[in-house]
Amino acid sequence: xxxxxxxxxxxxxxxxxxxxxxxxxxxxxxxxxxxxxxxxxxxxxxxxxxxxxxxxxxxxxxxxxxxxxxxxxxxxxxxxxxxxxxxxxxxxxxxxxxxxxxxxxxxxxxxxxxxxxxxxxxxxxxxxxxxxxxxxxxxxxxxxxxxxxxxxxxxxxxxxxxxxxxxxxxxxxxxxxxxxxxxxxxxxxxxxxxxxxxxxxxxxxxxxxxxxxxxxxxxxxxxxxxxxxxxxxxxxxxxxxxxxxxxxxxxxxxxxxxxxxxxxxxxxxxxxxxxxxxxxxxxxxxxxxxxxxxxxxxxxxxxxxxxxxxxx
Amino acid sequence: xxxxxxxxxxxxxxxxxxxxxxxxxxxxxxxxxxxxxxxxxxxxxxxxxxxxxxxxxxxxxxxxxxxxxxxxxxxxxxxxxxxxxxxxxxxxxxxxxxxxxxxxxxxxxxxxxxxxxxxxxxxxxxxxxxxxxxxxxxxxxxxxxxxxxxxxxxxxxxxxxxxxxxxxxxxxxxxxxxxxxxxxxxxxxxxxxxxxxxxxxxxxxxxxxxxxx
Numbered sequence: 459x460x461x462x463x464x465x466x467x468x469x470x471x472x473x474x475x476x477x478x479x480x481x482x483x484x485x486x487x488x489x490x491x492x493x494x495x496x497x498x499x500x501x502x503x504x505x506x507x508x509x510x511x512x513x514x515x516x517x518x519x520x521x522x523x524x525x526x527x528x529x530x531x532x533x534x535x536x537x538x539x540x541x542x543x544x545x546x547x548x549x550x551x552x553x554x555x556x557x558x559x560x561x562x563x564x565x566x567x568x569x570x571x572x573x574x575x576x577x578x579x580x581x582x583x584x585x586x587x588x589x590x591x592x593x594x595x596x597x598x599x600x601x602x603x604x605x606x607x608x609x610x611x612x613x614x615x616x617x618x619x620x621x622x623x624x625x626x627x628x629x630x631x632x633x634x635x636x637x638x639x640x641x642x643x644x645x646x647x648x649x650x651x652x653x654x655x656x657x658x659x660x661x662x663x664x665x666x667x668x669x670x671x672x673x674x675x676x677x678x679x680x681x682x683x684x685x686x687x688x689x690x691x692x693x694x695x696x697x698x699x700x701x702x703x704x705x706x707x708x709x710x711x712x713x714x715x716x717x718x719x720x721x722x723x724x725x726x727x728x729x730x731x732x733x734x735x736x737x738x739x740x741x742x743x744x745x746x747x748x749x750x751x752x753x754x755x756x757x758x759x760x761x762x763x764x765x766x767x768x769x770x
Numbered sequence: 771x772x773x774x775x776x777x778x779x780x781x782x783x784x785x786x787x788x789x790x791x792x793x794x795x796x797x798x799x800x801x802x803x804x805x806x807x808x809x810x811x812x813x814x815x816x817x818x819x820x821x822x823x824x825x826x827x828x829x830x831x832x833x834x835x836x837x838x839x840x841x842x843x844x845x846x847x848x849x850x851x852x853x854x855x856x857x858x859x860x861x862x863x864x865x866x867x868x869x870x871x872x873x874x875x876x877x878x879x880x881x882x883x884x885x886x887x888x889x890x891x892x893x894x895x896x897x898x899x900x901x902x903x904x905x906x907x908x909x910x911x912x913x914x915x916x917x918x919x920x921x922x923x924x925x926x927x928x929x930x931x932x933x934x935x936x937x938x939x940x941x942x943x944x945x946x947x948x949x950x951x952x953x954x955x956x957x958x959x960x961x962x963x964x965x966x967x968x969x970x971x972x973x974x975x976x977x978x979x980x981x982x983x
Contacts (some may be wrong), residue, residue, distance in 0.1 A: 565852050
Protein backbone atom coordinates (compact mmCIF):
# COMPACT_ATOMS: atom_id res chain seq x y z
CA UNK A 459 0.00 0.00 0.00
CA UNK A 460 1.29 3.45 -0.92
CA UNK A 461 0.81 6.00 1.79
CA UNK A 462 -0.02 9.55 0.89
CA UNK A 463 2.70 11.04 3.07
CA UNK A 464 6.46 11.24 2.85
CA UNK A 465 8.91 9.25 4.97
CA UNK A 466 9.90 12.33 6.97
CA UNK A 467 6.30 12.60 8.22
CA UNK A 468 6.32 8.97 9.33
CA UNK A 469 9.67 9.47 11.00
CA UNK A 470 8.41 12.50 12.92
CA UNK A 471 5.26 10.63 13.95
CA UNK A 472 7.46 7.81 15.22
CA UNK A 473 9.30 10.43 17.27
CA UNK A 474 6.00 11.62 18.76
CA UNK A 475 5.09 8.10 19.83
CA UNK A 476 8.58 7.62 21.27
CA UNK A 477 8.04 10.76 23.37
CA UNK A 478 4.67 9.45 24.55
CA UNK A 479 6.33 6.17 25.48
CA UNK A 480 8.82 8.09 27.62
CA UNK A 481 5.93 9.99 29.26
CA UNK A 482 4.06 6.75 29.98
CA UNK A 483 7.17 5.12 31.49
CA UNK A 484 7.80 8.17 33.71
CA UNK A 485 4.18 8.18 34.91
CA UNK A 486 4.34 4.43 35.56
CA UNK A 487 7.54 4.75 37.58
CA UNK A 488 6.25 7.68 39.63
CA UNK A 489 3.07 5.75 40.28
CA UNK A 490 5.05 2.71 41.45
CA UNK A 491 7.36 4.78 43.66
CA UNK A 492 4.49 6.73 45.26
CA UNK A 493 1.24 4.76 45.13
CA UNK A 494 -1.71 7.10 45.47
CA UNK A 495 0.56 10.09 44.87
CA UNK A 496 -2.01 11.95 42.82
CA UNK A 497 -0.74 11.04 39.36
CA UNK A 498 -4.13 9.69 38.28
CA UNK A 499 -4.97 12.91 36.46
CA UNK A 500 -1.62 12.99 34.63
CA UNK A 501 -2.01 9.31 33.81
CA UNK A 502 -5.44 9.93 32.28
CA UNK A 503 -4.03 12.84 30.36
CA UNK A 504 -1.14 10.83 28.90
CA UNK A 505 -3.51 8.00 27.99
CA UNK A 506 -5.71 10.48 26.11
CA UNK A 507 -2.61 11.84 24.34
CA UNK A 508 -1.96 8.34 22.97
CA UNK A 509 -5.47 8.17 21.54
CA UNK A 510 -5.36 11.72 20.17
CA UNK A 511 -1.96 11.14 18.55
CA UNK A 512 -3.05 7.81 17.07
CA UNK A 513 -6.27 9.20 15.60
CA UNK A 514 -4.44 12.24 14.22
CA UNK A 515 -1.67 10.08 12.71
CA UNK A 516 -4.11 7.73 10.98
CA UNK A 517 -6.22 10.63 9.67
CA UNK A 518 -3.12 12.36 8.32
CA UNK A 519 -1.32 9.52 6.54
CA UNK A 520 -4.04 7.67 4.62
CA UNK A 521 -5.30 10.18 2.05
CA UNK A 522 -5.94 13.86 1.58
CA UNK A 523 -9.69 13.30 1.49
CA UNK A 524 -9.64 11.49 4.82
CA UNK A 525 -7.48 14.22 6.34
CA UNK A 526 -9.86 16.97 5.13
CA UNK A 527 -12.89 15.04 6.42
CA UNK A 528 -11.13 14.61 9.76
CA UNK A 529 -10.60 18.36 10.18
CA UNK A 530 -14.18 19.00 9.06
CA UNK A 531 -15.43 16.67 11.82
CA UNK A 532 -13.12 18.37 14.34
CA UNK A 533 -14.64 21.75 13.42
CA UNK A 534 -18.15 20.31 13.73
CA UNK A 535 -17.46 18.84 17.18
CA UNK A 536 -15.80 22.06 18.37
CA UNK A 537 -18.63 24.26 17.10
CA UNK A 538 -21.22 21.95 18.65
CA UNK A 539 -19.38 22.03 21.97
CA UNK A 540 -19.22 25.82 21.78
CA UNK A 541 -22.96 26.11 21.07
CA UNK A 542 -23.74 23.71 23.91
CA UNK A 543 -21.67 25.86 26.25
CA UNK A 544 -22.97 29.35 25.52
CA UNK A 545 -26.44 30.84 26.03
CA UNK A 546 -28.47 30.52 22.82
CA UNK A 547 -31.97 31.65 21.94
CA UNK A 548 -34.81 29.27 21.21
CA UNK A 549 -35.72 31.46 18.26
CA UNK A 550 -32.33 30.80 16.63
CA UNK A 551 -32.62 27.03 16.16
CA UNK A 552 -32.87 27.46 12.39
CA UNK A 553 -30.06 30.02 12.36
CA UNK A 554 -27.81 27.55 14.16
CA UNK A 555 -28.74 24.91 11.61
CA UNK A 556 -27.48 27.18 8.81
CA UNK A 557 -24.37 28.00 10.80
CA UNK A 558 -23.65 24.26 10.98
CA UNK A 559 -24.17 24.01 7.21
CA UNK A 560 -21.34 26.51 6.67
CA UNK A 561 -18.85 23.92 8.01
CA UNK A 562 -18.86 21.24 5.26
CA UNK A 563 -18.99 23.98 2.61
CA UNK A 564 -15.90 25.65 4.06
CA UNK A 565 -14.02 22.33 3.77
CA UNK A 566 -15.38 21.80 0.28
CA UNK A 567 -13.64 24.99 -0.88
CA UNK A 568 -10.43 23.59 0.58
CA UNK A 569 -10.96 20.34 -1.32
CA UNK A 570 -11.27 22.43 -4.52
CA UNK A 571 -8.09 24.38 -3.52
CA UNK A 572 -10.12 27.55 -3.98
CA UNK A 573 -8.19 29.94 -1.75
CA UNK A 574 -10.23 33.06 -2.62
CA UNK A 575 -13.48 31.46 -1.53
CA UNK A 576 -11.97 29.67 1.48
CA UNK A 577 -10.73 32.97 2.91
CA UNK A 578 -14.05 34.86 2.61
CA UNK A 579 -16.72 32.17 2.93
CA UNK A 580 -17.18 32.52 6.69
CA UNK A 581 -16.29 36.20 7.28
CA UNK A 582 -18.22 37.50 4.26
CA UNK A 583 -20.97 35.16 3.12
CA UNK A 584 -21.83 33.34 6.35
CA UNK A 585 -21.64 36.54 8.39
CA UNK A 586 -23.92 38.38 5.97
CA UNK A 587 -26.42 35.55 5.63
CA UNK A 588 -26.93 34.55 9.29
CA UNK A 589 -28.24 37.95 10.50
CA UNK A 590 -30.60 37.96 7.50
CA UNK A 591 -31.96 34.58 8.61
CA UNK A 592 -32.35 35.98 12.13
CA UNK A 593 -34.27 38.98 10.83
CA UNK A 594 -36.63 36.68 8.92
CA UNK A 595 -37.42 34.93 12.20
CA UNK A 596 -37.99 38.35 13.69
CA UNK A 597 -36.91 37.99 17.34
CA UNK A 598 -35.03 41.18 18.24
CA UNK A 599 -34.52 40.63 21.97
CA UNK A 600 -30.89 39.61 22.43
CA UNK A 601 -30.23 39.99 18.69
CA UNK A 602 -26.76 41.48 18.96
CA UNK A 603 -25.56 38.97 21.53
CA UNK A 604 -26.89 36.06 19.49
CA UNK A 605 -25.36 37.27 16.23
CA UNK A 606 -22.07 38.12 17.93
CA UNK A 607 -21.69 34.79 19.71
CA UNK A 608 -22.53 32.74 16.61
CA UNK A 609 -20.01 34.72 14.56
CA UNK A 610 -17.29 34.36 17.17
CA UNK A 611 -17.87 30.60 17.36
CA UNK A 612 -17.72 30.13 13.60
CA UNK A 613 -14.58 32.27 13.42
CA UNK A 614 -12.60 30.30 15.98
CA UNK A 615 -13.89 26.75 15.60
CA UNK A 616 -14.39 26.67 11.83
CA UNK A 617 -12.53 29.49 10.06
CA UNK A 618 -9.38 29.35 12.20
CA UNK A 619 -9.20 25.56 12.42
CA UNK A 620 -9.76 25.16 8.67
CA UNK A 621 -6.41 26.91 8.11
CA UNK A 622 -4.74 23.71 9.31
CA UNK A 623 -6.57 21.87 6.55
CA UNK A 624 -5.65 24.39 3.86
CA UNK A 625 -1.97 23.62 4.51
CA UNK A 626 -2.75 20.22 2.94
CA UNK A 627 -3.58 21.72 -0.43
CA UNK A 628 -0.83 24.33 -0.77
CA UNK A 629 0.97 23.84 -4.11
CA UNK A 630 3.84 21.37 -4.40
CA UNK A 631 7.09 22.91 -3.30
CA UNK A 632 10.63 21.94 -4.33
CA UNK A 633 12.14 22.56 -0.92
CA UNK A 634 9.39 20.91 1.13
CA UNK A 635 9.66 17.21 0.43
CA UNK A 636 6.85 16.25 2.83
CA UNK A 637 4.32 18.62 1.24
CA UNK A 638 1.07 19.61 2.97
CA UNK A 639 0.87 16.78 5.52
CA UNK A 640 4.37 17.65 6.74
CA UNK A 641 3.31 21.29 7.29
CA UNK A 642 0.21 20.17 9.18
CA UNK A 643 2.31 17.90 11.35
CA UNK A 644 4.84 20.70 11.97
CA UNK A 645 2.10 23.14 13.06
CA UNK A 646 0.06 20.73 15.18
CA UNK A 647 3.07 19.07 16.80
CA UNK A 648 4.65 22.43 17.74
CA UNK A 649 1.35 23.82 19.03
CA UNK A 650 0.67 20.83 21.28
CA UNK A 651 4.33 20.54 22.30
CA UNK A 652 4.25 24.22 23.27
CA UNK A 653 1.14 23.61 25.42
CA UNK A 654 2.84 20.75 27.26
CA UNK A 655 6.16 22.59 27.59
CA UNK A 656 4.42 25.68 29.02
CA UNK A 657 2.47 23.49 31.42
CA UNK A 658 5.56 21.62 32.62
CA UNK A 659 7.83 24.65 32.98
CA UNK A 660 5.00 26.55 34.70
CA UNK A 661 4.58 23.66 37.18
CA UNK A 662 8.29 23.47 37.96
CA UNK A 663 9.43 27.12 37.72
CA UNK A 664 6.20 29.13 37.90
CA UNK A 665 6.33 32.21 40.19
CA UNK A 666 4.79 35.25 38.52
CA UNK A 667 1.23 35.13 37.25
CA UNK A 668 0.91 36.13 33.62
CA UNK A 669 -2.84 36.88 33.56
CA UNK A 670 -4.06 36.44 37.17
CA UNK A 671 -7.67 37.48 36.60
CA UNK A 672 -8.14 35.14 33.64
CA UNK A 673 -6.16 32.03 34.52
CA UNK A 674 -4.35 31.55 37.84
CA UNK A 675 -2.29 28.67 36.41
CA UNK A 676 -0.51 30.67 33.70
CA UNK A 677 2.86 32.06 34.72
CA UNK A 678 5.51 34.13 32.95
CA UNK A 679 8.05 31.39 33.68
CA UNK A 680 5.77 28.84 32.01
CA UNK A 681 5.34 31.07 28.99
CA UNK A 682 9.09 31.66 28.63
CA UNK A 683 10.06 28.04 29.26
CA UNK A 684 7.56 26.83 26.69
CA UNK A 685 8.68 29.46 24.23
CA UNK A 686 12.34 28.43 24.42
CA UNK A 687 11.54 24.73 24.04
CA UNK A 688 9.20 25.41 21.11
CA UNK A 689 11.77 27.65 19.43
CA UNK A 690 14.39 24.89 19.61
CA UNK A 691 12.03 22.21 18.32
CA UNK A 692 10.80 24.51 15.53
CA UNK A 693 14.38 25.04 14.43
CA UNK A 694 15.23 21.31 14.60
CA UNK A 695 12.16 20.09 12.70
CA UNK A 696 12.02 22.81 10.03
CA UNK A 697 14.51 21.25 7.54
CA UNK A 698 12.75 17.90 7.88
CA UNK A 699 9.16 19.08 7.35
CA UNK A 700 9.09 22.60 5.90
CA UNK A 701 10.70 24.90 3.31
CA UNK A 702 11.48 27.40 6.12
CA UNK A 703 15.02 28.77 6.15
CA UNK A 704 17.36 28.75 9.14
CA UNK A 705 16.13 32.24 10.05
CA UNK A 706 12.47 31.74 9.36
CA UNK A 707 12.15 28.58 11.49
CA UNK A 708 12.74 30.30 14.86
CA UNK A 709 10.30 33.02 13.77
CA UNK A 710 7.70 30.31 13.13
CA UNK A 711 8.49 28.86 16.56
CA UNK A 712 8.04 32.29 18.13
CA UNK A 713 4.70 32.82 16.35
CA UNK A 714 3.42 29.42 17.47
CA UNK A 715 4.72 29.74 21.04
CA UNK A 716 3.32 33.22 21.66
CA UNK A 717 0.02 32.88 19.82
CA UNK A 718 -0.56 29.42 21.32
CA UNK A 719 -0.41 31.03 24.74
CA UNK A 720 -2.87 33.73 23.63
CA UNK A 721 -5.32 31.15 22.21
CA UNK A 722 -5.14 29.27 25.50
CA UNK A 723 -5.91 32.28 27.69
CA UNK A 724 -8.62 33.58 25.34
CA UNK A 725 -10.48 30.27 25.75
CA UNK A 726 -9.82 30.46 29.51
CA UNK A 727 -11.47 33.90 29.58
CA UNK A 728 -14.49 32.50 27.76
CA UNK A 729 -14.79 29.60 30.20
CA UNK A 730 -14.38 31.92 33.18
CA UNK A 731 -17.12 34.16 31.82
CA UNK A 732 -19.43 31.15 31.53
CA UNK A 733 -18.34 29.88 34.97
CA UNK A 734 -17.24 26.44 33.74
CA UNK A 735 -13.91 24.71 34.33
CA UNK A 736 -13.78 22.59 31.19
CA UNK A 737 -15.48 23.16 27.88
CA UNK A 738 -16.77 19.57 27.81
CA UNK A 739 -15.95 16.00 28.75
CA UNK A 740 -15.03 14.37 25.45
CA UNK A 741 -11.33 13.85 26.23
CA UNK A 742 -10.63 12.31 29.67
CA UNK A 743 -7.99 14.30 31.59
CA UNK A 744 -8.12 17.19 29.13
CA UNK A 745 -11.76 18.27 29.25
CA UNK A 746 -13.62 19.12 26.09
CA UNK A 747 -12.46 19.40 22.53
CA UNK A 748 -12.13 23.19 22.83
CA UNK A 749 -9.77 22.71 25.76
CA UNK A 750 -7.43 20.88 23.40
CA UNK A 751 -8.05 23.09 20.36
CA UNK A 752 -7.76 26.48 22.09
CA UNK A 753 -4.13 27.21 21.13
CA UNK A 754 -4.63 25.96 17.58
CA UNK A 755 -7.37 28.54 16.92
CA UNK A 756 -4.61 31.17 17.14
CA UNK A 757 -1.54 29.32 15.87
CA UNK A 758 -3.20 27.90 12.73
CA UNK A 759 -4.14 31.12 10.90
CA UNK A 760 -0.98 32.95 12.00
CA UNK A 761 1.40 30.15 11.00
CA UNK A 762 -0.52 29.59 7.77
CA UNK A 763 -0.22 33.20 6.64
CA UNK A 764 3.42 33.37 7.72
CA UNK A 765 4.42 30.39 5.60
CA UNK A 766 2.14 31.33 2.73
CA UNK A 767 3.63 34.83 2.58
CA UNK A 768 7.21 33.61 2.77
CA UNK A 769 7.02 30.55 0.49
CA UNK A 770 3.85 30.06 -1.56
CA UNK B 771 -37.74 -9.59 9.91
CA UNK B 772 -38.66 -6.84 12.33
CA UNK B 773 -35.73 -7.96 14.49
CA UNK B 774 -33.38 -7.30 11.55
CA UNK B 775 -34.98 -3.92 10.87
CA UNK B 776 -34.68 -3.13 14.54
CA UNK B 777 -30.97 -4.02 14.46
CA UNK B 778 -30.35 -1.81 11.43
CA UNK B 779 -32.41 1.03 12.91
CA UNK B 780 -30.63 1.08 16.26
CA UNK B 781 -27.07 0.15 15.30
CA UNK B 782 -26.78 2.07 12.02
CA UNK B 783 -29.14 4.99 12.51
CA UNK B 784 -29.87 5.72 16.16
CA UNK B 785 -26.42 5.05 17.65
CA UNK B 786 -24.46 7.16 15.12
CA UNK B 787 -27.10 9.89 15.41
CA UNK B 788 -26.97 9.96 19.19
CA UNK B 789 -23.22 9.52 19.57
CA UNK B 790 -21.85 11.62 16.68
CA UNK B 791 -24.49 14.13 15.59
CA UNK B 792 -25.57 14.82 19.18
CA UNK B 793 -22.88 13.51 21.52
CA UNK B 794 -23.63 12.40 25.07
CA UNK B 795 -22.13 13.38 28.38
CA UNK B 796 -23.17 10.57 30.73
CA UNK B 797 -22.52 10.99 34.45
CA UNK B 798 -22.70 8.08 36.95
CA UNK B 799 -23.15 5.45 34.25
CA UNK B 800 -22.36 2.81 36.90
CA UNK B 801 -25.74 3.53 38.52
CA UNK B 802 -27.60 2.12 35.51
CA UNK B 803 -29.13 -1.28 36.28
CA UNK B 804 -27.05 -4.08 34.76
CA UNK B 805 -30.09 -6.35 34.56
CA UNK B 806 -33.85 -5.98 34.80
CA UNK B 807 -36.34 -5.68 36.24
CA UNK B 808 -35.90 -1.95 36.74
CA UNK B 809 -37.77 1.27 36.09
CA UNK B 810 -35.91 4.16 34.46
CA UNK B 811 -37.75 7.40 35.20
CA UNK B 812 -36.61 10.46 33.23
CA UNK B 813 -37.77 13.96 32.48
CA UNK B 814 -39.25 14.35 29.01
CA UNK B 815 -38.58 17.06 26.44
CA UNK B 816 -38.13 15.38 23.10
CA UNK B 817 -38.78 12.29 21.04
CA UNK B 818 -35.03 11.78 21.24
CA UNK B 819 -35.25 11.09 25.00
CA UNK B 820 -36.40 7.50 24.45
CA UNK B 821 -33.75 6.83 21.81
CA UNK B 822 -30.98 8.27 23.97
CA UNK B 823 -32.01 6.20 26.99
CA UNK B 824 -32.11 3.07 24.83
CA UNK B 825 -28.61 3.67 23.46
CA UNK B 826 -27.26 3.59 27.01
CA UNK B 827 -27.62 -0.19 26.72
CA UNK B 828 -25.71 -2.59 24.44
CA UNK B 829 -27.56 -4.34 21.62
CA UNK B 830 -27.93 -7.72 23.34
CA UNK B 831 -29.67 -6.00 26.26
CA UNK B 832 -31.74 -3.67 24.11
CA UNK B 833 -34.55 -6.12 23.53
CA UNK B 834 -35.30 -6.04 27.26
CA UNK B 835 -35.53 -2.22 27.33
CA UNK B 836 -39.16 -1.17 26.87
CA UNK B 837 -40.27 2.46 26.75
CA UNK B 838 -43.81 3.30 27.79
CA UNK B 839 -45.53 5.65 25.34
CA UNK B 840 -48.89 7.36 24.99
CA UNK B 841 -51.24 5.22 22.92
CA UNK B 842 -53.25 8.28 21.76
CA UNK B 843 -50.07 9.58 20.11
CA UNK B 844 -48.09 6.52 19.02
CA UNK B 845 -50.96 4.30 17.94
CA UNK B 846 -52.72 7.05 15.97
CA UNK B 847 -52.16 5.38 12.60
CA UNK B 848 -51.16 1.93 11.40
CA UNK B 849 -47.70 2.83 10.15
CA UNK B 850 -46.61 4.70 13.30
CA UNK B 851 -48.19 2.03 15.46
CA UNK B 852 -46.28 -0.73 13.67
CA UNK B 853 -43.03 1.22 13.99
CA UNK B 854 -43.63 2.03 17.67
CA UNK B 855 -44.55 -1.55 18.57
CA UNK B 856 -42.09 -3.56 16.50
CA UNK B 857 -39.05 -1.35 16.01
CA UNK B 858 -39.01 0.70 19.21
CA UNK B 859 -40.87 -1.92 21.25
CA UNK B 860 -43.12 0.44 23.20
CA UNK B 861 -45.58 -0.43 25.92
CA UNK B 862 -48.68 1.64 25.07
CA UNK B 863 -50.20 3.66 27.93
CA UNK B 864 -53.74 5.04 27.75
CA UNK B 865 -53.69 8.67 28.93
CA UNK B 866 -57.37 9.34 28.28
CA UNK B 867 -58.54 8.33 31.77
CA UNK B 868 -61.17 5.98 30.36
CA UNK B 869 -59.24 2.88 31.36
CA UNK B 870 -59.25 1.99 35.10
CA UNK B 871 -55.93 2.74 36.79
CA UNK B 872 -55.01 -0.91 37.45
CA UNK B 873 -55.37 -1.69 33.77
CA UNK B 874 -53.42 1.33 32.53
CA UNK B 875 -50.22 0.00 34.02
CA UNK B 876 -50.80 -3.67 33.32
CA UNK B 877 -48.54 -3.75 30.26
CA UNK B 878 -45.66 -2.20 32.17
CA UNK B 879 -46.18 -4.51 35.15
CA UNK B 880 -46.12 -7.56 32.87
CA UNK B 881 -42.88 -6.38 31.32
CA UNK B 882 -41.33 -5.90 34.77
CA UNK B 883 -42.45 -9.37 35.84
CA UNK B 884 -40.76 -10.61 32.70
CA UNK B 885 -37.51 -8.99 33.89
CA UNK B 886 -37.50 -6.05 31.46
CA UNK B 887 -36.16 -2.55 31.98
CA UNK B 888 -39.09 -0.17 31.62
CA UNK B 889 -38.63 3.48 30.66
CA UNK B 890 -41.23 5.92 31.98
CA UNK B 891 -41.58 9.68 31.70
CA UNK B 892 -43.49 10.67 34.84
CA UNK B 893 -44.13 14.21 33.59
CA UNK B 894 -46.58 12.49 31.24
CA UNK B 895 -45.76 14.68 28.24
CA UNK B 896 -42.84 16.45 26.57
CA UNK B 897 -44.12 19.87 27.69
CA UNK B 898 -42.10 23.05 27.47
CA UNK B 899 -38.52 22.32 26.40
CA UNK B 900 -35.84 22.32 29.12
CA UNK B 901 -38.33 22.93 31.97
CA UNK B 902 -39.04 20.38 34.68
CA UNK B 903 -42.80 19.78 34.97
CA UNK B 904 -44.53 18.33 38.01
CA UNK B 905 -44.06 14.57 38.16
CA UNK B 906 -47.31 12.62 38.03
CA UNK B 907 -48.04 9.87 40.51
CA UNK B 908 -48.44 7.14 37.87
CA UNK B 909 -44.81 6.35 38.63
CA UNK B 910 -45.72 5.62 42.25
CA UNK B 911 -48.57 3.33 41.24
CA UNK B 912 -46.26 1.38 38.93
CA UNK B 913 -43.72 1.14 41.73
CA UNK B 914 -46.33 0.12 44.31
CA UNK B 915 -47.53 -2.64 42.01
CA UNK B 916 -43.92 -3.89 41.74
CA UNK B 917 -42.42 -3.01 45.13
CA UNK B 918 -39.10 -4.86 44.70
CA UNK B 919 -38.21 -3.11 41.46
CA UNK B 920 -35.73 -0.20 41.78
CA UNK B 921 -36.68 3.16 40.30
CA UNK B 922 -33.64 4.85 38.71
CA UNK B 923 -34.09 8.62 38.23
CA UNK B 924 -32.39 10.01 35.11
CA UNK B 925 -32.06 13.70 34.33
CA UNK B 926 -31.76 14.63 30.66
CA UNK B 927 -30.67 18.00 29.35
CA UNK B 928 -30.17 19.40 25.86
CA UNK B 929 -32.48 17.13 23.88
CA UNK B 930 -35.26 19.69 24.13
CA UNK B 931 -32.88 22.10 22.42
CA UNK B 932 -31.91 19.60 19.72
CA UNK B 933 -35.43 18.50 18.83
CA UNK B 934 -38.21 20.14 20.86
CA UNK B 935 -41.88 19.39 20.61
CA UNK B 936 -43.44 20.61 17.39
CA UNK B 937 -40.14 20.81 15.46
CA UNK B 938 -38.98 18.46 12.74
CA UNK B 939 -35.52 19.96 12.20
CA UNK B 940 -32.78 18.46 14.36
CA UNK B 941 -30.07 20.91 15.47
CA UNK B 942 -27.00 19.27 17.07
CA UNK B 943 -26.18 19.97 20.72
CA UNK B 944 -24.19 17.96 23.24
CA UNK B 945 -26.68 16.35 25.64
CA UNK B 946 -26.31 15.52 29.30
CA UNK B 947 -27.52 12.31 30.92
CA UNK B 948 -27.21 12.27 34.71
CA UNK B 949 -28.09 8.94 36.33
CA UNK B 950 -29.30 9.10 39.92
CA UNK B 951 -29.28 6.56 42.74
CA UNK B 952 -32.19 4.15 42.76
CA UNK B 953 -35.23 5.10 44.85
CA UNK B 954 -37.24 2.49 46.76
CA UNK B 955 -41.01 2.50 46.78
CA UNK B 956 -41.40 3.61 50.41
CA UNK B 957 -44.63 3.70 52.38
CA UNK B 958 -46.79 6.45 51.00
CA UNK B 959 -47.34 8.09 47.68
CA UNK B 960 -46.44 11.53 49.03
CA UNK B 961 -43.20 10.29 50.55
CA UNK B 962 -42.16 8.54 47.35
CA UNK B 963 -43.01 11.42 45.04
CA UNK B 964 -41.24 13.86 47.34
CA UNK B 965 -38.10 11.72 47.42
CA UNK B 966 -38.12 11.17 43.66
CA UNK B 967 -38.64 14.87 42.89
CA UNK B 968 -35.89 15.81 45.31
CA UNK B 969 -33.46 13.39 43.67
CA UNK B 970 -34.26 14.75 40.21
CA UNK B 971 -33.77 18.32 41.41
CA UNK B 972 -30.39 17.36 42.86
CA UNK B 973 -29.37 15.72 39.58
CA UNK B 974 -30.42 18.82 37.66
CA UNK B 975 -28.35 20.96 40.00
CA UNK B 976 -25.21 18.90 39.18
CA UNK B 977 -25.05 20.45 35.75
CA UNK B 978 -24.21 23.95 34.68
CA UNK B 979 -26.62 24.75 31.89
CA UNK B 980 -26.52 27.93 29.82
CA UNK B 981 -29.83 29.78 29.50
CA UNK B 982 -32.02 28.95 26.52
CA UNK B 983 -34.87 31.43 26.17
